[in-house]
Amino acid sequence: MTIDWWTLGLQTVNAAILIWLLARFLFRPVSKIIEKRQALAHADLDAAEAAKAAAEAERAAAEAERAEISASRAALLDAAQADAGRETERLMQQAQAGIAEERRRAEAALARAEAERRRALDAQAGQLAADIAERLLRRLPDAALTAGFIDGLVAAVAELPAPVRDRLGSDGPVPVRAARMLLPEERATLEARLAETLGRTLPLEISEDPDLIAGLELDATNAIVRNHFRADLARITAELTRHD
Numbered sequence: 001m002t003i004d005w006w007t008l009g010l011q012t013v014n015a016a017i018l019i020w021l022l023a024r025f026l027f028r029p030v031s032k033i034i035e036k037r038q039a040l041a042h043a044d045l046d047a048a049e050a051a052k053a054a055a056e057a058e059r060a061a062a063e064a065e066r067a068e069i070s071a072s073r074a075a076l077l078d079a080a081q082a083d084a085g086r087e088t089e090r091l092m093q094q095a096q097a098g099i100a101e102e103r104r105r106a107e108a109a110l111a112r113a114e115a116e117r118r119r120a121l122d123a124q125a126g127q128l129a130a131d132i133a134e135r136l137l138r139r140l141p142d143a144a145l146t147a148g149f150i151d152g153l154v155a156a157v158a159e160l161p162a163p164v165r166d167r168l169g170s171d172g173p174v175p176v177r178a179a180r181m182l183l184p185e186e187r188a189t190l191e192a193r194l195a196e197t198l199g200r201t202l203p204l205e206i207s208e209d210p211d212l213i214a215g216l217e218l219d220a221t222n223a224i225v226r227n228h229f230r231a232d233l234a235r236i237t238a239e240l241t242r243h244d
Contacts, residue, residue: 145179149215152227164223173205175219179212182235
C-alpha cells in the first residue's frame with residue numbers, strides 16, 4: 001500500500017483552513033451572542049429577585065398589621081366571652097341542681113323498669129327454651145327412654161353417703177319411676193347393677209311416669225335420686241331465669 005503524501009498534505013491544509021474559518025466566523029459570534037443573552041438573563045433574574053424582595057416586605061408589613069388587628073379583636077372577643085361565660089355559669093349553676101335531681105330520679109325509674117323487663121324476658125325465654133327442649137326430647141324412640149339412664153342412676157346411688165345406702169330398702173321395696181315401663185331385661189340390668197353397688201339385692205317397685213320424659217328416679221324414704229330429663233330441664237330453666 002502506497003501513501004500519497006501530496007494528497008495527505010493538501011487534506012491537512014484544508015482541515016486547518018476550515019478550523020480557522022469556523023473559529024473566526026462561527027464560534028466567536030455565537031459565543032458573543034450567548035454571553036449577551038446570559039447577561040440579559042442575569043439582569044432579568046436580578047430584577048425579579050428585587051421585585052420578590054419588595055413583595056415579601058409588603059407582605060410582611062401586611063401580615064404584621066393583620067396580626068395586630070387580630071390581636072385586638074381577639075382581646076375584645078375574649079373579654080366579651082369571659083363576661084358571657086360568667087353569666088352563663090351563674091345561670092347554669094342555678095338550674096343544674098334541679099336538673100341533676102330530676103335526672104337521677106328518671107334514671108332510677110328507668111333502671112327499675114329495665115330490670116323488671118329483663119327479668120320478664122329472661123323468664124319467658126327460659127320457659128320457651130324448656131318447652132322447646134321438652135317437645136324435642138319427647139320425640140326420642142322408646143329404646144332411648146330408659147336404657148341409657150341406668151348407669152347414671154346407679155352411679156348417683158353409689159355417691160350417696162354410706163348410712164343412706166345402708167338404709168335403702170329397709171322399710172320395703174324402693175319405688176323407682178321410669179319414663180316408660182322397663183322391659184324385663186332392663187329391670188334385670190338395673191337390679192344387678194344396684195346389687196353390685198350396694199353389695200346386696202335391693203327390692204324395687206317400678207312404675208311408669210311419662211312426665212319424666214326420659215330417665216329414671218329412685219324415690220326412697222331417706223333419699224331421692226334423679227336421673228331424667230325432667231330434672232335436667234328444671235335445673236336449666238332455673239339457671240336461665242335466675243337473677244343474681
